[in-house]
Amino acid sequence: MDIHSLTFASRFDGISGSAIREIFKLLAVPGMISFAGGNPAASALPDIQMAEIAKELLLDKGKILLQYGATEGYAPLRESLVPYLKNRFSFDCKADEILPVTGSTQAMDLLCKALINPGDKVVVENPTFLGNMQCIKLYQAQLVPVDSDEDGIKVDELEEVFKKERPKMLYVIPTFQNPTGRTLSLARRKKIAELASQYGVIIAEDDPYRDLRYAGDELPSIKSFDTEGWVAFMGSFSKVISPGLRVGFLCANPTLLRKCTIGKQSSDVHTANLNQAIVDAYLRRNLLMPHVNEICKNYAEQLNTMLGLLAKCGGVARYTRPQGGLFIFAELQEGMDSVKLLNKAVEKGVAYVPGTYFYAQGGHENTFRLNFSMSTIDEIERGMGILNEVFSEAIG
Ligand SMILES: Cc1ncc(COP(=O)(O)O)c(C=O)c1O
Numbered sequence: 001m002d003i004h005s006l007t008f009a010s011r012f013d014g015i016s017g018s019a020i021r022e023i024f025k026l027l028a029v030p031g032m033i034s035f036a037g038g039n040p041a042a043s044a045l046p047d048i049q050m051a052e053i054a055k056e057l058l059l060d061k062g063k064i065l066l067q068y069g070a071t072e073g074y075a076p077l078r079e080s081l082v083p084y085l086k087n088r089f090s091f092d093c094k095a096d097e098i099l100p101v102t103g104s105t106q107a108m109d110l111l112c113k114a115l116i117n118p119g120d121k122v123v124v125e126n127p128t129f130l131g132n133m134q135c136i137k138l139y140q141a142q143l144v145p146v147d148s149d150e151d152g153i154k155v156d157e158l159e160e161v162f163k164k165e166r167p168k169m170l171y172v173i174p175t176f177q178n179p180t181g182r183t184l185s186l187a188r189r190k191k192i193a194e195l196a197s198q199y200g201v202i203i204a205e206d207d208p209y210r211d212l213r214y215a216g217d218e219l220p221s222i223k224s225f226d227t228e229g230w231v232a233f234m235g236s237f238s239k240v241i242s243p244g245l246r247v248g249f250l251c252a253n254p255t256l257l258r259k260c261t262i263g264k265q266s267s268d269v270h271t272a273n274l275n276q277a278i279v280d281a282y283l284r285r286n287l288l289m290p291h292v293n294e295i296c297k298n299y300a301e302q303l304n305t306m307l308g309l310l311a312k313c314g315g316v317a318r319y320t321r322p323q324g325g326l327f328i329f330a331e332l333q334e335g336m337d338s339v340k341l342l343n344k345a346v347e348k349g350v351a352y353v354p355g356t357y358f359y360a361q362g363g364h365e366n367t368f369r370l371n372f373s374m375s376t377i378d379e380i381e382r383g384m385g386i387l388n389e390v391f392s393e394a395i396g
Contacts (some may be wrong), residue, residue, distance in 0.1 A: 011138050020130060023342070026351040027374075033383035035306075035370040036351040038178065038239075038326050044295040044373070045242050046287075053281045054274065065273040071265050073100035073249075074276035080283040081249055088211065089233070090220035093251045099261055102271045104208055104236035104248035107260075108132045109267070111169070111204050111232055111250070112139040114259035121167035123201075125153045127329075127358030127367075129178040132171055132206065141168070145360040150320075152177065152184030155191045162199040169202045174222055176209040176325025179358045179369040183323065186219050193225035201230065202256070208236035208248075211292045213324035214300035229253030237279050239326065240292050245275045296324075302372040302380060303328070309384035310370075314392030317366075328370045329355065336394055338368040344390045350383045 027034045057065060072078075078095040085093050101107045116122065118140035124133060126145035136143060144165055146157050153172060161167065172192065174184040184192075196203045205222045223233040229252070236248035250260060264270070282288055306328060310319050319330035332338055338354040345352065355367025372380060 011140050015134060015137055020353065020357050023351060023353055026346060031349060032346070032351055033349055033375055033379045033386070034351045035372070035375065035383060036353050037371055037374055039243060039371075039374055040239060041295070041298065041373050043298070045244075046291055049287065050242070050278060053278055057274065057277050057281065061277070065277055067273075069270045069273040069276075071261050071270050072096075073098070073271065074273055074280060076284075077276045077280040080280050084283055084288075085233075085235075085251065089207070089223065089235070091224040091226075091233070091251075093233075097251055097254060097257060099250045099252075099257055099264070100271050100276050101248045101250055101264070102268055103238060103243070103246045104206060104234040104250075105131060105135070106264070106267065106271075107232075107234040107248055107250035108135050108171070108204065108206070110260035110263045111202070111234075111252075111256075112136060112141070113263040114256060115168055115202060116141045120169075121165050123158065123161055123165075123167045123170040124360055125172060125177065126360060127179055127355060127364070128171065128360070129173060129206070130357050133358075133360060136171065143360040148177075148180065148182065150182060152182055152188055153192075155188045155195070158192070159195055162195055162201055166199070167201055169204055170196070171204045171206065172222070173206045173209075175207050175219070176212065176322055176327070178209070178325070179327050179353070179355065180329040181320045181322025181325050181327045182329075183216075183219065184222075189219065189222045190225050192222050193227075193231060196226070196230035197228045203231040204234060205231055206234045208234075208239050209325040211240050211289075212296060212299060212326065214296055214303060216323035223251065229256070232256060237282075240288065240295075241279065241282060245278060247271060247275050247279045299326070299373055302375065302377065305377050305380050306370060306372045306384065309381065309388075313384060313388045315395050316391065326371050326373045328372070330368055330370060331355075332366040332368070332391060333395065334366060336391070337365045339365055341390055341394055342368075344394075345387060348386045348390060350386045350390075352387070 078098045081098050116139040120141045121144050122136045122141040123144045125148050223231040232252040315332050317331045317333045353369045
């Protein structure tokens with residue numbers, strides 16, 4: 001039989017992901033200034049510290065860490081996440097209500113596995129994180145986009161959608177959102193928790209950027225206003241320690257968490273013990289916040305440099321001014337097309353991500369996302385200079 005006769009599961013219908021993967025390949029092109037990724041800076045990865053911790057852990061508990069572990073996770077990590085969640089996200093959660101996962105990407109996958117039947121409706125912010133939109137689509141859910149403004153997703157529209165569409169889940173990134181960098185206001189956080197229990201909608205709250213704050217005041221999580229267990233909280237150490245470790249966590253009501261744990265058994269049995277133990281040691285030794293404070297100094301400078309240059313960039317009509325996170329979202333003048341202009345920018349040595357990919361129904365071709373964490377100040381200056389040239393020329 002010819003291998004080309006192979007057919008694939010219908011869940012892949014309409015899913016390509018190729019456009020953005022091509023852009024990410026540009027990260028590896030020598031000399032390319034990339035404003036496209038969402039990775040931490042190389043200087044923000046604590047490699048030496050991690051080497052010491054890993055060596056100590058292996059010498060001390062190697063026989064345990066190198067053995068199979070529990071799907072429920074490495075017990076010391078679950079325990080050290082309890083005070084971390086209380087201090088950083090303002091909610092109480094018992095150790096057995098926390099499931100360590102292989103990056104918060106897996107938390108989203110498990111929530112969908114546990115909850116979504118083909119045709120179910122899932123509300124997403126418009127625009128939102130492409131990776132999790134793809135995950136929701138793979139479970140054959142119908143995406144229902146709701147617009148956002150400076151204060152995050154519009155809750156009046158959200159309530160209308162909850163009433164009319166009866167969705168199963170809302171996926172929301174409340175702090176320094178990807179791609180916009182915006183933060184959901186306190187009032188809207190409270191309102192979303194209320195709407196969840198009023199309409200019986202699970203809120204998948206995804207908050208990997210919260211510790212990367214350069215200005216303004218911290219806000220409590222949506223989960224902190226949840227009294228009945230409708231909010232499932234997804235956290236990650238990818239942006240603050242290391243994405244390569246693949247350690248995140250999911251906090252959810254016990255019945256939902258149990259389903260996710262069963263779902264995880266057939267995904268990867270458990271998240272790597274050594275990696276969970278490394279993150280646990282990082283938390284127990286109080287290394288996280290000093291590290292975060294250190295990296296935030298550089299990120300703040302990079303963000304401010306990019307914002308300053310955007311203000312002078314030809315063709316740019318408006319842009320977000322995030323207080324943290326890794327992204328700025330910008331809009332070119334009406335009629336300009338950031339997808340077409342990307343080729344010219346890349347030819348001259350700069351990459352970004354066109355905003356259209358972050359919208360559930362596409363469109364918005366005049367928008368684009370910029371990342372500043374992976375570029376030095378000099379690269380930001382040169383890269384923004386190139387974008388100024390490319391966009392100014394396109395105005396005509
Ligand atoms: C909003 C958001 N959620 C989740 C993730 C993925 O995190 P993890 O590395 O923990 O899977 C990202 C990564 O870019 C993200 O931007």
